Amino acid sequence: MSPRISRDDVVRVARLARLDLDDADLDRSARQLGDILDHAADMSLLDLDGVEPTAHPYPLVNVMRDDVVAPSLDRAEVLAAAPQTEADMFRVPPVKAEEP
Amino acid sequence: MSVALELAADIASGGSTAREAAESALDAIDAVEGRLHAFNLVTRETALRQADEVDRRRADGERLGPLAGVPIALKDNLCTRGIDTTCGSRILAGWRPPYDATVVERVRAAGLVVVGKTNMDEFAMGSTTESSVTGPSRNPYDPGRIPGGSSGGSAVAVAARAGPLALGSDTGGSIRQPAALCGVVGAKPTYGRVSRLGLVAYASSLDQIGPFGLDVADTAALLGVIAGHDPLDSTSIPEPLPDLREAVGAGVAGMRIGVPREFLGEGISPEVAHRVRAAADALAAAGATVLDVSVPAVSTALSAYYVLAPRRPPPTSRVSTGSAMGCGWTRPPRRRCTTGPGARVSATRSATASCWAPTRSPRAITTPTTAPHRRFGRW
Numbered sequence: 001m002s003p004r005i006s007r008d009d010v011v012r013v014a015r016l017a018r019l020d021l022d023d024a025d026l027d028r029s030a031r032q033l034g035d036i037l038d039h040a041a042d043m044s045l046l047d048l049d050g051v052e053p054t055a056h057p058y059p060l061v062n063v064m065r066d067d068v069v070a071p072s073l074d075r076a077e078v079l080a081a082a083p084q085t086e087a088d089m090f091r092v093p094p095v096k097a098e099e100p
Numbered sequence: 101m102s103v104a105l106e107l108a109a110d111i112a113s114g115g116s117t118a119r120e121a122a123e124s125a126l127d128a129i130d131a132v133e134g135r136l137h138a139f140n141l142v143t144r145e146t147a148l149r150q151a152d153e154v155d156r157r158r159a160d161g162e163r164l165g166p167l168a169g170v171p172i173a174l175k176d177n178l179c180t181r182g183i184d185t186t187c188g189s190r191i192l193a194g195w196r197p198p199y200d201a202t203v204v205e206r207v208r209a210a211g212l213v214v215v216g217k218t219n220m221d222e223f224a225m226g227s228t229t230e231s232s233v234t235g236p237s238r239n240p241y242d243p244g245r246i247p248g249g250s251s252g253g254s255a256v257a258v259a260a261r262a263g264p265l266a267l268g269s270d271t272g273g274s275i276r277q278p279a280a281l282c283g284v285v286g287a288k289p290t291y292g293r294v295s296r297l298g299l300v301a302y303a304s305s306l307d308q309i310g311p312f313g314l315d316v317a318d319t320a321a322l323l324g325v326i327a328g329h330d331p332l333d334s335t336s337i338p339e340p341l342p343d344l345r346e347a348v349g350a351g352v353a354g355m356r357i358g359v360p361r362e363f364l365g366e367g368i369s370p371e372v373a374h375r376v377r378a379a380a381d382a383l384a385a386a387g388a389t390v391l392d393v394s395v396p397a398v399s400t401a402l403s404a405y406y407v408l409a410p411r412r413p414p415p416t417s418r419v420s421t422g423s424a425m426g427c428g429w430t431r432p433p434r435r436r437c438t439t440g441p442g443a444r445v446s447a448t449r450s451a452t453a454s455c456w457a458p459t460r461s462p463r464a465i466t467t468p469t470t471a472p473h474r475r476f477g478r479w
Contacts, residue, residue, distance in 0.1 A: 042403035055305070056335060058292050063334035077198040 004037040005030055104170045104264040104318040111169035112158070118169030122151035122213045125171035125263040129215065136238045136247075138256040140176045141184050142216040147171070154211045166321055166345075168211025173257040173266040176217040177224055178309065179298035180204055187300050188222040188232035201298020202333065203267060203309050203326040210325045215263050218253030224269060224302040226250050227277055236476060239282060245473040248278030251312070255282040258312045265322050266312040271302045272405050273470070275310045280469035285319040286312045292337040294323075295330030303409040304335075320344040353387030358462030362398040372468045380466055391462055 010030045014021045021029060075088060084091035110116050126144055133139055154169050174180065177187045179197035181204075186192045200208070208214065221231045229237040229252025237252040239245040240260040247256045251268025255278035258266050268275040270288035279286025287310045294309045301307055309326065313319035324345065329338045359380050364373050384390045 036406060039403035039406040042400055043407055046400060056292065057290065058337045058339075060292070060335065060337075065331070073198050081195060081198060 004034045004041075009033075102317040102321075103314050104167055105321055107264065108167050108170050112164070118151040118154040118158075118211070118213055119148065121169055122147045122171055122215065125213075125215050128260070129257075129262040132240070132260045132262055135243055136240055136256050136260055137235055138218055138237050138253040138260065138262060139173070139216045140186055140188065140219050140232070140234050140253070143183060143214060146183065147213050147215045150208065151213045154213060157211065165210040165325065167265070167325060170212050170265060171215045171263040172207055172212045172322075173216050173218045173254055173263050174204065174207075174214055175251050175254050175266070175268045176220055177269060177300040178204055178217075178267060179300070180214070180217065183217070185217065185300070186233070187224070188220045188234065190233045197298070199298065201309075202295035202330045204298065206326050207267070207322075212265070212325070216257075218251070218257055218266060218268075220253055220268075221250035221274075223300070224250040224271060224274055227273060229253060229278070230476065239473060241283065242473065245475055246281065248281035248470065250274040250278075251286075252278045254312050255279050255284055255286065258282070258284045258314060264314055264318060267309055267322075267326070268312055269299055269302075269307055269309050271306045271308075272409055275312065277470045279312055281473055284312055284314055285316055286310065287319055287323060289323060289327060290337075292335050293327050293341075295326075295328075295333040295336050297330055297332045306409055317345070317348050320348045351386060352383055355388045355464065356391060356462040357383050357388045358391045358393035358395075358465045360393050360395040360398060360465055360467060362395055363467040368468060369472055371472060372470075376466065376468050383466065390466075393462060393465070395465075 007026055007030050010021070010026050010033065013033075014026070014029070079085045079088065079090070082090045107116075107121055111118055111121060126142065126147065129139060129142055133142070151169070154164070158164060158168070176185060179185050179199060179201045181198060181200045182196050184193075185195060185197050204214070219229055219232050219234060219237045221227070221229055222233060225231070227249045228246040229249035230246065231249075237247050237249075237256045239247040240256055246252070247259075251266075251270070251274050254266035254268040254275075257263055259282035268278070268286065270276060270286075273288075275286040275288050289308050289310050291306070291308055296304070296307055296309065299307060299309055311319045311322035311326065313322055321344070324341065327341050328336075330336045357380070359376070364376060380390045
């Protein structure tokens, strides 16, 4: 099998994805990611000149509607699913430190 | 053996009630659940309440659909208002959706009675139902073997007669493959035919919700209930639904049905090839014209799937390089490409053209669905 993706590549991707992979994980991931790249390579061998991209089997275009108020989900019921709420909103952990 | 349609007819004629049908299904679940684990949740109380409501609607003279009163199981990635929806994952433990999926609304409106949420591969990523956090479902024909997946629990529930109908979802075989492995009927509808609103997505451009049943008529009747345009799913097709009952009743006499030879080539097990040929023979005996056809593009289908529907490890490459999730054939050998892309594709085009010219094209194709059952193991 050609090493389409190196162990170093996997180390780098794992760091970016905040994944803690051990040596065995790294080797297995390199092999599996290589297999996926083989699939992509298979596709690239096809001559698709003149083949229209297919986003949907049915010729749908943008679906628009009038911007009018319609019945919606019950706010209390939706918020009941949240671990934390505040003032009728979802409360989530900060993703960025507050300004000094 | 249209168990669901016959049950509904019996209820409609007053021979039995939705309540009795629900109780019978709940008892059947109790009897098999310990051995097979088809369900993540059995909704006993809401089922009985809903069944009573169906009986009341009928008593009030409301005209109900052809499956009214029939128990149904729902894959656990279909949102059910106020009822746990886990997708087989601990991540969603305790989550109760604030709305019903469109298909859930439709089955309830049609008078079907929801008896529970069925087990599945975690977030539908898998083809064995082994990756559920609640543990694997087991094949009713041999509990030592996988039932397939990801809609394994739905297939098992129907096969074990714990309710005659179920819904699953299919992205790359997740209804068709477990249906095949459990000996029931399952269908992935045309993309856009069934609303995806309230289906926890795996790959939105490929996912479809579809029916399981014990025979084609039951399964088509259930598809008739869930299919049709939904303004809340902008990818759903705004066209009326064809009459599926009429289509089923019409049979296959005179229909041209192709058997693509690429599906029966390298990598297929002899028993699967034998069953496909037997099915083709049965279709021919029923009056269909069975054609040997070639669809060379099949050889890149698996690669296309893995490019379009990226999966996370571990099922990824183990599945893709092995027996090809539920497709019964292996990854195409490299040598097919050695003549160069141009030669290969022009051969593809001419073969395709000769097989699929509009006047000669088959109405349907018959293919293997999956590799044979395998025993449990590390996925």
